[in-house]
Amino acid sequence: MLLIDAKDISFSYQKKEVLKNINFELHQGDILSLIGKNGCGKTTLLKVLLGIYKSKADIKILSKNINEYKNKELAKLISYIPQTHQIPFDYTVFDVVLMGRLAYLNLFSNYSQNDKQLAIKNLEKVGILHLKDKIYSQISGGERQLAFIARALTQNAKIIFMDEPVTGLDYGNQLKLLKFLKELANEGFTFVKTTHYPDHALYASNKVMMLKDGKVLDYGLVGNKLTVKNINKLYDVNVEIISKENYKFCIPKI
Numbered sequence: 692m693l694l695i696d697a698k699d700i701s702f703s704y705q706k707k708e709v710l711k712n713i714n715f716e717l718h719q720g721d722i723l724s725l726i727g728k729n730g731c732g733k734t735t736l737l738k739v740l741l742g743i744y745k746s747k748a749d750i751k752i753l754s755k756n757i758n759e760y761k762n763k764e765l766a767k768l769i770s771y772i773p774q775t776h777q778i779p780f781d782y783t784v785f786d787v788v789l790m791g792r793l794a795y796l797n798l799f800s801n802y803s804q805n806d807k808q809l810a811i812k813n814l815e816k817v818g819i820l821h822l823k824d825k826i827y828s829q830i831s832g833g834e835r836q837l838a839f840i841a842r843a844l845t846q847n848a849k850i851i852f853m854d855e856p857v858t859g860l861d862y863g864n865q866l867k868l869l870k871f872l873k874e875l876a877n878e879g880f881t882f883v884k885t886t887h888y889p890d891h892a893l894y895a896s897n898k899v900m901m902l903k904d905g906k907v908l909d910y911g912l913v914g915n916k917l918t919v920k921n922i923n924k925l926y927d928v929n930v931e932i933i934s935k936e937n938y939k940f941c942i943p944k945i
C-alpha cells in the first residue's frame with residue numbers, strides 16, 4: 692500500500708536552499724534510511740514531511756495532501772521521534788508514554804484504562820517497564836530514547852519518523868532497536884529514519900535515500916544503491932562492503 696507519495700520537495704531557510712527537488716514513495720512495511728553528511732538536510736526533510744515546515748511540494752499521505760490534514764489526524768498517522776527531546780516538569784516515564792494518546796482525547800475526556808494498558812504494554816515491549824515511575828528528566832539519554840519509542844508505539848501511528856534513533860543507546864540496545872524495527876515493519880509499521888551509520892542502513896532498512904547538499908545523490912533499494920561508490924561520493928571515504936551469511940557491512944579502507 693502506498694503511504695507517502697512526495698513530489699518535488701524543495702525547502703529554504705530564509706534565502707538558504709537546503710532541499711532541492713526531492714521525490715520518493717513510501718510503501719507499508721518499508722524502512723527508509725536517510726543518510727548523508729552533517730547538515731545535508733535529513734532533519735529538515737523529516738520536518739517538511741511532517742508539515743512542521745511548509746513547502747510548496749506535493750506531499751500526499753494516503754492519497755491526501757498533507758496540508759489538508761488537521762494536526763490530530765496527522766498525529767494518528769505519523770509519529771515523530773526527534774533527535775533530542777526534553778520534557779519540562781516532573782512527568783514520570785509512564786506519563787510521557789501515555790502522552791502518545793493525546794491525539795485520541797477530546798477536550799473534556801481523560802485517558803482511558805485502555806490507553807493506560809497500551810502505555811504499559813509498550814513500556815514492556817521496549818524493555819523499560821521497570822522505569823515506569825521514574826521522573827523522565829532523571830533517566831539516562833538512552834532510556835529517554837526508548838521511552839520515546841514506547842510513546843510512538845502508544846500513539847499507534849503506523850508511520851514512524853525517527854531522527855538518529857540509536858543516538859545514546861549502548862551497543863546492545865542499538866542492535867536490539869534495529870532488530871525491533873524490522874519486526875515492527877513485518878507487523879505493518881513503516882519507518883523513515885536518519886542515520887550516520889551505513890551499516891545500520893544495510894542491516895535494518897530495505898530502502899535508502901542518500902542526500903548530498905540537499906539533493907538526492909541516489910535513492911532505491913538498499914542492496915542496489917548503498918554501494919562502495921556511493922558511500923565514497925557521499926562521505927569522501929574509502930570503504931569495502933563485506934557480505935557474510937545474509938548480512939552486509941562496511942569496513943574502512945583508510
Ligand SMILES: Nc1ncnc2c1ncn2[C@@H]1O[C@H](COP(=O)(O)OP(=O)(O)OP(=O)(O)O)[C@@H](O)[C@H]1O
Pocket residue numbers: 704709727728729730731732733734735736
Ligand atoms: N532553523 C534553521 N534555520 C536556518 N538554517 C537551518 C535551520 N535548521 C537547520 N539549518 C541549516 O540547514 C541545513 C540542513 O540542516 P539539517 O538539520 O536538516 O541537517 P542534517 O542532515 O539533519 O544534519 P545532522 O546530520 O548534523 O543532524 C544545515 O546547513 C543547517 O545549518
